[in-house]
Amino acid sequence: MNQPVKHGRMRIFLHSEFFDHYKKSPTAIISSFILVTVILLAIFGPKITVQNPYDLGSLNLSEAFKPPAWMDGGDSRFLLGTDQNGRDILSAIIYGSRVSLFIGLVGVLLTSLVGITLGLLAGYFGGKFDTIIMRIADIQLAFPSMLIALFLMGLTGPSIRNILIALTLIGWVRYTRIVRGEVLSVREKEYVDAAKVIGFSNGSIILKQILPNVMTSIIVISTLRVGSFIMTEATLSFLGVGVPISTPSLGMLCSDGFKVLYSGLWWVSIFPGLYIVIIVFAINLLGDFLRDELNPKLK
């Protein structure tokens, strides 16, 4: 009994109920494995791809229209085939996933910053500010978010910055509503009163006492949001109002391939689409696992 107990964070984590459930959940393990692979590919992809699909100089038109490697006429260098410009689909997918993941992650970061801040303030202070923010949220929820995004992107033109702005403008509502709701219940807890009694200012009560207690919900929505933002971006790009042509994302690749789909070049469009499905599916599975594990209301 007397052996010294280490209180390292890693050790606590490895012995937690959370980690135990994780080990026993095949979906969680598989989905996180897929996501780690996708992220590693996005980071180190440029070192292993056969060409830089953005670099027009490295494309060779004589290598266009190659089917995937396992089909007749396939080329072993181009595992998933090439498109009408001789661009390697696998390389394009890996480069495209960098754009998609960047938009998904940074989009969620910006959205959550705006949404959480508004939710915390509205929930904690209440009153007129709360009313105004929540009515704006209600109005916004009355519009289909894709419509708002299309409108904004049509107005501002395709660029990564604009798409991040559009995602933030359509995404903050969900954060604000959930965070506000949580804050309403957390602020009635006695430890919040206790913090006031100790002499904490409102600012540090919000940041130090309330925010950590709504963090679990935030983690869960954020995970699921990354998936849905990647989808939204892909849809916008597919419709031609997403990322600019010079930085193709997965959605853009689908859209490009769509033009030649009926000429029998199915691989140009299907593989990027499949990759989106795999990423979003893995994110959603992991998000569901986190929701079940972290949400005390479901326990």
Add this chain to the structure above:
Amino acid sequence: MEERNKVLEVKNLKTWFHTFKGVVKAVDDVSFELYEKEILGIVGESGGGKSITGFSIINMIDEPGIIETGEILFEGRNIVRLSEGEMNKIRGKKISMIFQDPMTSLNPVYTIGKQLEEILILHESLSKKERRNRCIELLKAVGISNAEKRLKNYPHEFSGGMRQRVVIAIALASNPKIIIADEPTTALDVTIQAQILRLMKKLVRENNCALILITHDLAVIAEMADRVNVMYCGKIVESGYTRDIIFHHLHPYTQGLIGSIPGTDTEKKRLTTIEGVVPNMFDLPKGCKFAPRCAYRQPVCFEEEPEIRDFGDNHRAACFFPVREGAV
């Protein structure tokens, strides 16, 4: 009795809540003093204004409540109208508070060491090492063994009684002049209650601070308090030294409260209760607020409200027909 210094004086405090349905006079013209090293009990039924009195002192009344009039003199100045910033320097540092439910009064996401340290960071200028030592010292003072290790534990790793000890340690951290304890043992097992109460009494005495003990439990008061205020419908109906209140009470309400304490030694078939319920705070009766429930009521009780009168030796009561014989 030696002459002692007043640490707190509440004069004609009125805390009213302006709700849509009308004005609730939660605390209505309450005056009392608190002396150094004293334990003052505030007792009464739910809704009697006990907690609101406590919260008024540290100016933590939420909308729609406001402190209408009155003075709260602490260290020679009136703290009723202080700004939030100035009040924050008093809260926790000079006046601290212990809440009812130790299960919810500690933040579940921080270790108790961190929560203890927070208040030291806020109100004391100590080095990291000094703070740690002070935390350990505080935990030891409230009877938590193995303090060094326990600092790293989260609240859920403590039992209710242990958590309340931690809460007490936090309240004591910056050597406050006054601790306000709002039903500190209501959520605990009876066996733990006695331990915690004795601990609080000991620490209050050792640290030279004064304690305002808010409770509905007269048995707790009898064990702990030096003086008692009995509150009913936002007013103090009787106040005096504990022994006077327990053995020579004047107000029929106090008599009712004492009569309804279950005893194991007496062979009563049924507990005495106070008939009726606390009146609707929106629609208080004219005259004495307790009259409709009082066993000794007379027609005059429904017409006029009795002033609080002094019956000697700091014993005061607001009743036309005090129950103690010869007291009139």
